[in-house]
Amino acid sequence: MRVLVHEYASGSGAALPASIVAEGCAMRDALCADLAAVPALALLASAAPGLPPPPCGERVTPRDGERDTDFLLRAARLADAVWLVAPESAGIALAHVRALEQAGIALLGCAGEAVELASSKSRTLARLAEAGIATVPTWPLAQAPLERHPAWAVKPDRGCGCEEGYRLSAAQAAARRGSEAAAERIAQPWLPGLAMSLSLRVAGSEAELLSINRQHIAVAADGALSLLGLRQGLALPPQADAASLARRIVQAIPGLRGFVGVDFVLGVDGRITVLEVNPRLTSAYVGLSARLNRNLAAEILADFLEAACHA
Known part of the structure; x- marks a missing residue:
């Protein structure tokens, strides 16, 4: 079997910040190392000129x-399946997934319907709220009741992680309403608590909780947010019930498959409030196989092969 790993930041040649490229290379390298250990698997990986192979x-x-997308399809035709890692920003992940699906190429990741929903934070949170899952209140920036809270998270609805995200006072958020990008921004109350994430392995209707991670997020002088790093393998208080939450999220969003990330805030009451769902590999994958003494990529690949046999 031949598998192509296409990680957008390291493989597309797009002009991106060095920190994003470094994060992409780290995810690509961790995934490739795991897949290379699978017997009888031939590995291909995209790599832009000038970047480390x-x-x-x-x-x-x-x-x-x-x-x-043309490069992705050309490279994908050299393989039997593609493991895609692409950001939701500007519809990049959705365009890539749809291109592969329309070409009839096997995808080792979430289906287009899940990627389409998860590409919009507001739509994702609305779907989860309908399923009874606690989510952060979310408004278009222009409609947010800014007077209700002293601090707000303002970010693109179709963004990725901390990308173009800010922690702003109510007055600062109101001033952003006049910007050209305001129509694409959402506003959420800044919640007290810890920034965290779940790493999931999803197969069919089952979700295995692989890791609970603490995210270390910096706030710059202008309010800009950035992820400094994370710590894997943490525990949560019993009332958080992360394993049950993972199953409910998978039930609420059809098409989630493979590795999935969930960002959330752990409140002072020990309960989880969901911020977003990442329908792809995240930086939390790096080092996770070694920590768990497992080959997660091999296990996820086996899940897809088993599902294909029963299709």
Whole structure:
């Protein structure tokens, strides 16, 4: 079997901040190392010119001027399946998934319907709230009742992680309403508590809780948010019931498959409030196989192969 790993930041050649490229390379390398250990698997990995090559497998490089979706499809035709890692920002992940699905190429990740929903934070949270899951209140920036809370998180509805996210006072958030990007921004009350995430392995209707992670987020002088790093393998108080939450999220969002991340705030009362669902590999994957003494990529691949046998 031949598997292509296409991680957008390291493989597309797009002009991105160095920190994003480094994070992408780390995810790609961790995933490639796990897949390379699978018997009888031939590994291919995309790598943009000028960036460090993957640690193993055959390198596939985009041509000058080649659109990323065209490159992805060209490289994908060299393989039997594709493991895609792409951001929800600007519809990138959805465009890639739809292109692969329309070409009839096997995808080792979430289905297009799940990626489409999860690409919008507001739509995702509305779906989860309908399922009775605690979520952060979310409004379009122009409609947010800013007077109700002293501090707000303002971010793109179709963004990725901390990308273009800010912690702002109510007055600062109100001033942002006049910007050109305001129509694409959402506002959420800044919740007291710890920024955390879940790492899940999803197969069918089952969700295995792999890790609970603490996110270390910095707030710059202008309010800009950035992820400094994370710590894996933490415990939560019993009332959080993270395993049950994981199952309920999978039930609420059809098409979640493979590795899935869930960002949340652990409140001072020990309960979880969901912020977003990431329908893809996240930076929490790096080092997780070693910590658990498992090959997570091999296990997820086996899940997909078993599902294909029963399709």
